Amino acid sequence: MNIKIQSKSGVPIYEQIEAQIKESIIDGTLETGSPLPSIRSLASDLKISVITTKRAYEELEKEGMIYSVPGKGFFVDNPDVQYLEEKRTLGIEDEVGGLIGKAKNAGLTKDEFKDMIDILWEDVL
Numbered sequence: 001m002n003i004k005i006q007s008k009s010g011v012p013i014y015e016q017i018e019a020q021i022k023e024s025i026i027d028g029t030l031e032t033g034s035p036l037p038s039i040r041s042l043a044s045d046l047k048i049s050v051i052t053t054k055r056a057y058e059e060l061e062k063e064g065m066i067y068s069v070p071g072k073g074f075f076v077d078n079p080d081v082q083y084l085e086e087k088r089t090l091g092i093e094d095e096v097g098g099l100i101g102k103a104k105n106a107g108l109t110k111d112e113f114k115d116m117i118d119i120l121w122e123d124v125l
Contacts, residue, residue, distance in 0.1 A: 001021075035073055
């Protein structure tokens with residue numbers, strides 16, 4: 001599993017892990033029943049605390065994204081992907097709405113804001 005941690009992002013590490021695993025489930029990279037790395041293994045690979053990894057897995061389990069089998073490990077559950085995609089889209093809409101508000105407060109026009117998005121779109125990931 002390819003998880004990238006950005007220590008200077010301001011987002012807690014467990015949330016970064018949670019978000020990346022969730023995204024892999026939504027986009028089909030991780031399929032129902034797929035095993036996840038053990039808590040210790042993932043912590044070791046990422047060079048982070050076992051407690052941090054455990055918290056990420058616990059949050060994913062609460063959301064029904066993964067499940068644990070005692071003595072076997074964690075596996076991808078069968079979540080409602082359509083609902084998760086809609087939830088993700090709503091989250092993006094909220095963030096964009098906040099950015100539009102900031103742009104308006106800064107005096108940017110709609111066209112200037114669109115130009116900014118067009119330019120940045122190519123540079124991000």
